[in-house]
Amino acid sequence: MSVLIQASGLCLARGPQRQLGLPDFALHEGERLCLLGPSGRGKTSLLHALLGFVPLQAGRLQVFGCERSVEADFVPLRGPLGLLFQDPVDQLFGPTVVDDVAFGPRNQGLDRQRAGQLALRTLASLQLEHLAERPVQQLSGGEQRLVALAGVLAMNPRVLLLDEPSNGLDQASCERLFACLLETGLPMLIASHDQTLVQRLGTRILTLPA
Amino acid sequence: MTAPQRLLLALAGALGAALLQQTWQLLALLLVAGVAVLVAAVLRLASVRWLLRRVALLNLFVLLVWLTLPWHWTGGGLAWNPAGVEAAVHISLRSNIAGLLCIALLAGMNAFDVAAAAARLGMPARLAQLLLLTVRYLGVMQQTRQQVQRAMQARGFRPRCNWRTLEVLALQVALILVHALLRAERVAQAMQARGLAQRVRAPARKADLVGVATGQESL
Amino acid sequence: MHIAEGVLSLPVLASCAALSAGGIALGVRRLDEARMPLAALLGAAFMVASTLHMPVGVGSVHLILNGLAGLLLGWAVFPLFFVALLLQAALFSFGGFTVLGANLLIMAAPALLCHVLLAPLLRGEPSRRRLLLVGAGCGLIGVGGAAVVAALVLSLSGGRLFDHLIGMLVLTHAPVFVVDALISALALNLLWRMLPDMTRELCP
Numbered sequence: 001m002s003v004l005i006q007a008s009g010l011c012l013a014r015g016p017q018r019q020l021g022l023p024d025f026a027l028h029e030g031e032r033l034c035l036l037g038p039s040g041r042g043k044t045s046l047l048h049a050l051l052g053f054v055p056l057q058a059g060r061l062q063v064f065g066c067e068r069s070v071e072a073d074f075v076p077l078r079g080p081l082g083l084l085f086q087d088p089v090d091q092l093f094g095p096t097v098v099d100d101v102a103f104g105p106r107n108q109g110l111d112r113q114r115a116g117q118l119a120l121r122t123l124a125s126l127q128l129e130h131l132a133e134r135p136v137q138q139l140s141g142g143e144q145r146l147v148a149l150a151g152v153l154a155m156n157p158r159v160l161l162l163d164e165p166s167n168g169l170d171q172a173s174c175e176r177l178f179a180c181l182l183e184t185g186l187p188m189l190i191a192s193h194d195q196t197l198v199q200r201l202g203t204r205i206l207t208l209p210a
Numbered sequence: 211m212t213a214p215q216r217l218l219l220a221l222a223g224a225l226g227a228a229l230l231q232q233t234w235q236l237l238a239l240l241l242v243a244g245v246a247v248l249v250a251a252v253l254r255l256a257s258v259r260w261l262l263r264r265v266a267l268l269n270l271f272v273l274l275v276w277l278t279l280p281w282h283w284t285g286g287g288l289a290w291n292p293a294g295v296e297a298a299v300h301i302s303l304r305s306n307i308a309g310l311l312c313i314a315l316l317a318g319m320n321a322f323d324v325a326a327a328a329a330r331l332g333m334p335a336r337l338a339q340l341l342l343l344t345v346r347y348l349g350v351m352q353q354t355r356q357q358v359q360r361a362m363q364a365r366g367f368r369p370r371c372n373w374r375t376l377e378v379l380a381l382q383v384a385l386i387l388v389h390a391l392l393r394a395e396r397v398a399q400a401m402q403a404r405g406l407a408q409r410v411r412a413p414a415r416k417a418d419l420v421g422v423a424t425g426q427e428s429l
Numbered sequence: 430m431h432i433a434e435g436v437l438s439l440p441v442l443a444s445c446a447a448l449s450a451g452g453i454a455l456g457v458r459r460l461d462e463a464r465m466p467l468a469a470l471l472g473a474a475f476m477v478a479s480t481l482h483m484p485v486g487v488g489s490v491h492l493i494l495n496g497l498a499g500l501l502l503g504w505a506v507f508p509l510f511f512v513a514l515l516l517q518a519a520l521f522s523f524g525g526f527t528v529l530g531a532n533l534l535i536m537a538a539p540a541l542l543c544h545v546l547l548a549p550l551l552r553g554e555p556s557r558r559r560l561l562l563v564g565a566g567c568g569l570i571g572v573g574g575a576a577v578v579a580a581l582v583l584s585l586s587g588g589r590l591f592d593h594l595i596g597m598l599v600l601t602h603a604p605v606f607v608v609d610a611l612i613s614a615l616a617l618n619l620l621w622r623m624l625p626d627m628t629r630e631l632c633p
Contacts, residue, residue, distance in 0.1 A: 051364055079366045090357045091364075093381055095622045106374070107366035135623055137388070155365065217519070224434055224526040228442060268522040271433035278593035297590055304435025309522045316519050324519045325512075336457050336465075337508055343469035344476075344512045351470075351477040371485050376608070380615030383478045383494065387501075387620055390474035391627045394467040401463065 142173025496571020499540025539574025
């Protein structure tokens with residue numbers, strides 16, 4: 001199995017004079033690796049670091065076979081690594097759902113029309129086409145999460161990075177989310193403390209030490 | 211020296227720089243201001259790099275003044291204007307006196323400190339309240355901006371000199387305003403809930419709002 | 430468009446301070462306890478929004494957005510821009526304390542003009558075109574008006590001596606003039622689409 005992400009000896013900057021050491025890990029094709037650990041132990045920081053949002057103090061990071069250390073290395077990863085933020089409110093721009101889902105494809109160079117069509121197709125694949133013209137401020141928690149996922153999937157990612165994806169969702173929305181995620185067939189790195197999610201989705205577990 | 215005293219002194223310094231007329235008086239005051247900055251550096255109120263950077267930024271306008279005032283157009287072309295030079299000298303002195311004193315006296319203070327100090331200098335109560343409340347929400351809005359920008363970055367957005375960037379910047383502005391408005395609605399609801407409860411027990415107290423303003427209550 | 434300390438003459442500084450103080454008083458008077466959090470939040474939002482910038486070559490064009498702020502805030506722009514200018518003078522030496530009155534007039538008077546002239550145009554259900562035009566108007570009156578007031582106070586202080594200075598200030602702010610108008614237009618349209626009811630409440 002090919003290795004998609006390889007991290008060794010990673011040490012992240014966590015505010016002034018604070019560092020966070022992380023265990024070594026690797027993500028392979030076809031895997032859904034769950035990061036477990038209490039909050040504040042660096043799960044979100046790790047996911048953000050993979051996109052270059054948190055500077056690496058030490059260690060080596062390889063993504064898709066290339067070393068990544070400076071900003072220029074991370075720029076091409078934004079899209080192929082699809083990050084679902086912990087709070088969907090942070091991630092939804094709007095104004096309407098279809099505009100939001102089209103945001104990523106437009107950054108990837110598609111013109112407005114083609115991006116819009118791609119957005120509608122992505123929404124349809126998640127059975128969300130009825131929400132297309134809805135303003136993002138009027139979505140429920142579960143709908144927000146799914147629309148955020150659509151926005152990420154519209155960019156054709158190779159790996160999904162999920163930060164507490166089941167947070168704040170009721171049972172039904174959780175089931176819907178799990179089904180959609182499994183259907184993508186993508187390898188995933190999932191930060192979560194939700195045991196149900198880990199059991200349903202995870203193929204391997206990595207526990208971050210306290 | 212307490213923070214309000216430092217702010218008051220900085221204000222007095224700026225006023226002094228504006229009122230003095232003779233060049234020698236201004237030079238003397240500039241010397242005082244320079245010493246103040248050295249004292250601030252020695253006392254480690256701020257790093258030397260920070261101090262130098264502030265002094266440089268301060269003099270950007272002064273540079274603009276020197277590029278424009280000392281010259282005027284005459285029949286023969288661009289000529290040296292002694293009246294302009296004198297004005298430029300005075301402006302440089304005044305600007306630097308006020309600026310250096312401000313940098314020295316307020317070194318190490320952040321927005322909260324400045325707002326708290328200003329509020330205690332005798333401005334009308336409601337204005338002080340607005341000042342403290344605005345500074346408190348400044349942190350919240352900065353966080354919003356950072357989150358929006360990071361999320362946009364995560365979806366591949368890179369600011370460039372093109373129409374797309376213009377559209378996205380407008381979206382960022384709108385989103386920041388939307389966050390502010392939505393939060394204002396939540397605050398209004400919270401206040402209503404408390405006002406309702408308090409009307410049953412006792413009349414609303416101004417202290418509550420001051421509590422909000424100084425960050426002790428979270429809204 | 431902030432004028433530095435020590436440039437303007439004493440009479441101009443005093444008159445601007447007096448006029449601005451009046452503006453602040455009027456603005457504060459209309460802010461009751463209930464409306465204060467909204468004003469503070471919007472004030473903070475606009476302060477943060479004005480740090481957004483657009484890369485142009487090696488430099489960047491910063492936003493001012495005073496017109497849009499005026500449209501949505503009305504008289505409250507005076508006390509809120511006072512807060513912004515106070516912090517900028519104290520923390521960045523951008524502007525100054527004695528010249529705060531003048532800088533406040535430069536920023537807030539055109540902003541208030543936007544509210545008076547343009548807010549009434551947003552009654553009912555404004556079309557997309559009207560929103561874009563009003564937004565652009567905010568940018569033009571806001572930044573353009575600021576340039577006019579700045580030129581006026583400089584002219585009254587130094588007469589012909591400041592001619593080139595005024596010219597340079599206007600020239601260096603020409604890109605801001607254009608970008609601010611475009612972004613104000615687009616942003617107002619987006620804001621109305623996202624939160625029509627709340628935005629409408631701000632423009633009676």
